[in-house]
Amino acid sequence: MQQEKLMASRVYTFDLGDDFKPLDETVDEKDFYSGKYLSKRYISKEVLEKAFQGMKLMRVEHVFAKITPPEFQAPQYSNYVVFGIIVTKSETKNTSDNRSKFLKIQLSNFKQQVTVTILGTAFDKYWKLRVGDVVAILNPSVYVYQTEKGKGFTLSLKNSEGFILEIGRSKHFGKCKSIKKDGSVCDTPVDTSKTEYCDYHVEMHVNKTASKRLELSGSFRMFSPTEDGTKQAMYMNKKGSVSGGGGGQLVTDDFAPKYDRKAEMGRLYFSNPDASRAFFDKDYSNPNIMQERKIRKEKTDRIAKERKLREKLINLTNSTVLKNNEYVESQELKETKQKITNVAFGAKIMNKIGFDPTRRMFEKPNNDEGTIKSIALINELKKESLKKEMNLKASVEETLEKKRKWATNEKNLKLYRQGDSITKKSKPKLKPKPKMVELSSSDDDDSE
Ligand SMILES: [Zn+2]
Known part of the structure; x- marks a missing residue:
């Protein structure tokens, strides 16, 4: 019922006016809709304003805020527009039934990416889309998928039920400069006005440094899961969504130090491997604790020594003051005197x-x-x-x-x-x- 009501006022194209002609204007301005800077503008602000009238405007972050698990229900608006930068564009592929071609693009806000599948007549119309352009997508469908690792969603545009508007060229779109372990470039989109590396690689570097420091102090990192002594890391999208950009999947953390698996086993029930070893082996003494004890004893000795020295100094000072600059004398001699x-x-x-x-x-x-x-x-x-x-x-x-x-x-x-x-x-x-x-x-x- 409600869906029908929504669909009744749904439009399938943007009204750009009868005499619309795309621009190719060099600009340096912030786009009101995507919130990103443009270096080129293809459609004037006035035309856009008119085209989006009465529509719900959504950036990528709004998409993840609105389309949430477990239902991943499509936004309940008659007409909504999704804005983002095209950061990746897949090769053209054939659908499994071979009846249509399709491609996938990723819309980004530099932090989150949502995949949009373009197929059917929409593919014929939009296959020329360019990476780095800021686009507006009218009423994309929500496609919910289920894999071993969980549910997720992508947006899709097929046949004539959607419309894509190319607003302009992103000024700060760039790719992470980190080289992956296999030798390829990271390719994760980054906002070049802020960084040259993606969040993942920045965090990786921080973790690497932090874990090195922790190793020195003999501690273990937080309860991160391990598999065969290899650290795993999870990267999630906002709202815990597992869609896009490999979010929500456990991936091997190549930069993390590897641990002895046997030692790690104990971590199932104990806070750290030392605790489990100590529990099962009564002769086991934690090297960390021994070291701590040694340091503590050294400290106590040092304090005692210092106290003795101070007592000596006090005696010396007293006798000097009382005896009016006489030589320092022993207590025995003092009493006799x-x-x-x-x-x-x-x-x-x-x-x-x-x-x-x-x-x-x-x-x-x-x-x-x-x-x-x-x-x-x-x-x-x-x-x-x-x-x-x-x-x-x-x-x-x-x-x-x-x-x-x-x-x-x-x-x-x-x-x-x-x-x-x-x-x-x-x-x-x-x-x-x-x-x-x-x-x-x-x-x-x-x-x-
Ligand atoms: Zn990266």
Whole structure:
């Protein structure tokens, strides 16, 4: 019913006007209908506009968007026009029943190709079509075919039910310059304003480079199917159609690296051959993992080493700051030094003094005179001890001078002790025993 309604208003020819004459005009302009640039125009824009009035205009991409699986139903329009560039033209052949000749052309938008079979009276009329021309085809039929690999469709034009209009010459039509494995030129149509190579060969080159890189890193490519270790690739048309240009068929990817078939077998159930090997062979160790472990260990070692070095540096920095640019010293030496500096008098000095004078400082004095005396003495001794520490290398004169001083000191001490024993009657005599007194730590003082 609907089909009948559509067919009722169907036309079988373009109305170009009574006085139509084809042009041969050199141009450099974009064709409104095909969206492609022309170098020559055969029909003026005005004539075209009139001819296409009330018709559904479709470029190649629209054809694939409209005629879709599984039905591949013809566009439901009374009149529709398909625009494209003729990119291939087959040899003339005889139909199987030998009653007619036919040829096939491919209409392209530089990305997709749709095959148009021209036969019957249409062949007689249009067999002279030229590759590279932009054409408009009126109401082509949709021919659905079924092969082992699936369903597809071609357009066809037979007898007088269609019409082809040659609009002009494509400016940017060219062929891919890649040489195929068999030595022939690729021949895939390309838009020379954008590229000299077809998408397939551009992608092939990218894949080749990418797979090389992946091989180096020991990984496998995505789950692409393989056959006897040979990679397969699928090239599909928009909308998943399998028509034209060998789209949708698995073809051998000659550029892909070949893999060991046995290893590939495991990929049916495992993410990669290593995983399957590891599953079946408990002694198997993935070389990639071993390598990773090695790298990880090296990294850990490196970090530990660095940490040690940093600790050393921190110690060095601290000691330098705290010790006011003194030489770097060990912790042991540092502690010993600390102890010594906390003691007012060195052991050697106290040996000579015969007792620990600082002790008196912390004792409650019974006698003011004695206290003053002892403080004065302590100060004197302290000065002396400081002087001694500073002059590590004493001259002979200095040594003699010191000996004299010590002698005086001892004499003074004797006198002082005598006085002391008088003022403190009950106090027992202190034994001349050297004693280390820590000025800073108070807990030791209590136990004394
Ligand atoms: Zn190519």
